[in-house]
Amino acid sequence: MSNEYRRITKDGLWDNNIVFAQALGLCPLLAVTGTATNGLGMGMATTVVLVASGLFISLLRGIITPQVRIPVFVLIIAVLVTLVDMSMNAWIHDLHKVLGLFIPLIVTNCAILGRAESFASRNTVMNSMFDGLMMGVGFTFALVLLGAVREILGSGTLFANAAQLLGGWAKIIELTLIDDYRGFLLIILPPGGFLVLGFLHASKRLLDRRLAERKQATADAQTSEMPLESS
Amino acid sequence: MTTPLEPTYRQGVGYQALLLGGFSTLATALLVAGNIATKSDIQERQREDLLRSLNQVIPAEYYDSDLLQQPLSIQDDQGDSLTVYRGLEGMQVNALAWEVVGQGYAGEIRLILGVNAKGEVLGVRVLSHAETPGLGDKIEIEKGNWILSFNDLSLKNTTTQQWHVKKDGGQFDQFSGATITPRAVVKAIHSGLTFFEAHKDELLNPPVINTKSVSLSKQASLPEETSHE
Numbered sequence: 531m532s533n534e535y536r537r538i539t540k541d542g543l544w545d546n547n548i549v550f551a552q553a554l555g556l557c558p559l560l561a562v563t564g565t566a567t568n569g570l571g572m573g574m575a576t577t578v579v580l581v582a583s584g585l586f587i588s589l590l591r592g593i594i595t596p597q598v599r600i601p602v603f604v605l606i607i608a609v610l611v612t613l614v615d616m617s618m619n620a621w622i623h624d625l626h627k628v629l630g631l632f633i634p635l636i637v638t639n640c641a642i643l644g645r646a647e648s649f650a651s652r653n654t655v656m657n658s659m660f661d662g663l664m665m666g667v668g669f670t671f672a673l674v675l676l677g678a679v680r681e682i683l684g685s686g687t688l689f690a691n692a693a694q695l696l697g698g699w700a701k702i703i704e705l706t707l708i709d710d711y712r713g714f715l716l717i718i719l720p721p722g723g724f725l726v727l728g729f730l731h732a733s734k735r736l737l738d739r740r741l742a743e744r745k746q747a748t749a750d751a752q753t754s755e756m757p758l759e760s761s
Numbered sequence: 762m763t764t765p766l767e768p769t770y771r772q773g774v775g776y777q778a779l780l781l782g783g784f785s786t787l788a789t790a791l792l793v794a795g796n797i798a799t800k801s802d803i804q805e806r807q808r809e810d811l812l813r814s815l816n817q818v819i820p821a822e823y824y825d826s827d828l829l830q831q832p833l834s835i836q837d838d839q840g841d842s843l844t845v846y847r848g849l850e851g852m853q854v855n856a857l858a859w860e861v862v863g864q865g866y867a868g869e870i871r872l873i874l875g876v877n878a879k880g881e882v883l884g885v886r887v888l889s890h891a892e893t894p895g896l897g898d899k900i901e902i903e904k905g906n907w908i909l910s911f912n913d914l915s916l917k918n919t920t921t922q923q924w925h926v927k928k929d930g931g932q933f934d935q936f937s938g939a940t941i942t943p944r945a946v947v948k949a950i951h952s953g954l955t956f957f958e959a960h961k962d963e964l965l966n967p968p969v970i971n972t973k974s975v976s977l978s979k980q981a982s983l984p985e986e987t988s989h990e
Binding site for chain 1: 795796
């Protein structure tokens with residue numbers, strides 16, 4: 531069982547990462563990752579919805595038939611997002627003012643429907659919720675990474691305005707890395723999002739290949755001097 | 762999809778229809794319940810937000826009334842209805858605040874403008890904008906003091922030529938890399954003050970107490986009772 535959880539964790543965080551492996555949910559991703567803080571906010575909100583949709587869809591998987599599953603999943607996700615949006619607006623209003631913009635965007639994130647379809651509808655409740663959590667954390671990781679790269683290159687800061695999202699203590703992680711930086715507008719605008727995402731994708735592929743090669747190399751130690759193809 | 766031992770009734774159209782209909786009904790019921798549960802709280806939060814931004818542009822010593830009470834509905838120059846919030850001291854309109862809109866680099870910049878009865882700016886704050894982060898967003902009070910440079914200005918103490926950014930021969934700083942944004946803000950505030958001058962009598966007319974009708978039409982302007990110092 532712990533093996534199962536380990537596999538889900540590895541899948542969500544790296545092997546099958548929503549952004550870097552499945553390349554899903556790119557529309558909200560590119561829209562909000564101008565800063566690392568925005569990426570973090572979007573990631574957290576998405577994680578909550580992923581866990582909740584994992585819970586409800588795996589609970590209901592016994593009664594939903596394959597023929598009507600897609601509309602039912604969409605309905606469940608839309609209701610969840612709307613309820614989260616409304617209750618945050620009413621009861622945690624300050625956080626909603628920061629995240630409010632992103633929450634309706636979660637509905638457009640096909641990664642949630644993707645997890646509902648490929649995982650939650652055929653797994654137990656605990657596994658599905660855990661999968662939602664890990665996928666969400668992996669998504670958050672990707673968003674923060676993309677936001678951080680764009681923010682550093684684009685405005686020379688890191689985690690600007692994090693205090694608005696996380697509360698006063700977060701002032702200490704708000705960094706100005708490059709003083710008097712004149713800004714690199716392209717990176718902040720949507721084209722910069724595509725560019726940085728492309729480079730990050732390529733880096734992950736490269737890293738994965740290196741890891742696989744090293745594994746291969748240790749596996750057959752006698753041919754450790756394997757000539758590497760240049761990339 | 763899930764289990765090979767699927768009962769046959771599930772294949773029937775009836776079950777599928779019932780499933781879809783049931784879920785739709787359930788979803789609707791949940792959303793209605795959610796709406797009922799949160800509606801009054803959300804309205805209260807929005808009221809607090811509005812009051813907070815009004816308090817930023819009208820200092821407390823200017824009024825002893827409730828700013829949100831009896832807002833004045835007035836036609837702006839484009840014929841749209843505009844809500845003006847008024848701060849009263851006794852029966853006298855001492856300060857006003859309303860929303861002005863500028864066309865920025867990336868869409869509308871919504872500002873709240875507070876002026877006193879003499880037409881001097883008490884304060885301006887940005888309500889919402891979509892300007893480029895790091896360039897145009899210096900108009901926010903959180904990002905810099907630029908927006909405070911409008912305080913105390915009026916059409917009298919600042920000429921029309923001065924109501925421009927420095928690049929256009931005026932007195933307001935533009936930002937490096939962003940001229941359109943400050944230009945739009947300056948223009949919006951200037952036209953807000955022009956609007957105030959044009960509709961001064963109507964705007965400074967004290968609201969009629971104990972009546973439901975708060976919208977005073979232009980024709981039925983009540984006799985001016987207050988004297989402006």
